[in-house]
Amino acid sequence: MEAELKWQITSSKKRKQIQEGVLIIGPVLIGFIFLFLTSRFNIYNISFKEIIYAILGVIISFLLLLLINKIFPYQDRKYSLDNNGITISKGKKTKRYLWTDFECFHPYSEGRGFKPDVRPRSLDLEESREKIFEAGKKIEGYIFYLKKKQKNIFSKLYKVFVVVYSEIENQKAVNKFLSNHLPKKSMKNTTDLGLIFYEFK
Numbered sequence: 665m666e667a668e669l670k671w672q673i674t675s676s677k678k679r680k681q682i683q684e685g686v687l688i689i690g691p692v693l694i695g696f697i698f699l700f701l702t703s704r705f706n707i708y709n710i711s712f713k714e715i716i717y718a719i720l721g722v723i724i725s726f727l728l729l730l731l732i733n734k735i736f737p738y739q740d741r742k743y744s745l746d747n748n749g750i751t752i753s754k755g756k757k758t759k760r761y762l763w764t765d766f767e768c769f770h771p772y773s774e775g776r777g778f779k780p781d782v783r784p785r786s787l788d789l790e791e792s793r794e795k796i797f798e799a800g801k802k803i804e805g806y807i808f809y810l811k812k813k814q815k816n817i818f819s820k821l822y823k824v825f826v827v828v829y830s831e832i833e834n835q836k837a838v839n840k841f842l843s844n845h846l847p848k849k850s851m852k853n854t855t856d857l858g859l860i861f862y863e864f865k
Contacts, residue, residue, distance in 0.1 A: 669745040669841050671834055675738035682733045685803045690726045694719055741829060741864075745841050750810075752826070752864050759863070761826060765812055768847040770825075770855055771839060772807040805830035808842060809856070822859035 701715045739755035749762040812824040830838040842848070849855075 667747060669743075669834070669837060671743055671831055671838075673741040673829055673831065675740055678738045678741075679733055679736075681804050683730065686726050686730055686733070688803065690723075694722055697722060743828060745838070747845070750826075750828070752828070754864050757864075761810075763845040766826070766846055767811045767813045768849045769811065769842050770809040770849055770851045772809050772851050803832075805832045805835040806839060808838065809851070810842075810846070822861060823856070824861045824863065825856070825865075826863045827865040 698715065698719060701718060740753075742751075742753040744751040749760060749765070751758065751760045808828040808830065810826040810828060812826065814820050828838070828842075
């Protein structure tokens with residue numbers, strides 16, 4: 665069993681991840697929207713002009729996201745896991761948690777992705793969704809939600825998750841390390857519903 669695991673996600677690395685995400689996922693998402701709208705062209709009486717406007721809106725949104733990404737002040741994140749617990753730093757804020765502080769953990773990225781509750785009518789739509797999901801996995805590592813234990817009767821009214829961002833290179837190692845110390849539970853639609861608080865999101 666590995667005794668310690670450390671990594672850092674710098675602001676420049678985060679900025680690069682988002683830029684790659686927009687440039688890679690953007691075109692696939694635009695194609696998905698086009699297929700989705702055209703497949704319902706006759707059902708909802710959507711005009712071709714409305715389809716063009718919708719796609720232009722998405723393109724403008726992506727361009728704005730790229731612009732904001734250039735100037736947004738991301739904070740560096742540092743993670744240190746050992747056999748006793750986990751230390752997380754985000755900017756100037758640092759906090760130490762013991763494994764006994766947590767009830768379990770959820771691999772958010774594994775459980776959600778872009779899998780819909782209702783199957784699409786077109787195989788092309790299903791393939792586009794899968795391409796978006798696969799592209800996302802190549803840009804950013806898994807995200808893990810560590811659920812804190814409920815300490816008293818009042819804490820049963822809400823849930824608290826400590827969010828851990830891994831990298832592509834170490835996402836499997838992080839998943840294994842967490843699994844050695846906490847029960848692993850699948851992310852369901854109801855997992856993060858209700859009154860939710862996030863730490864280090």
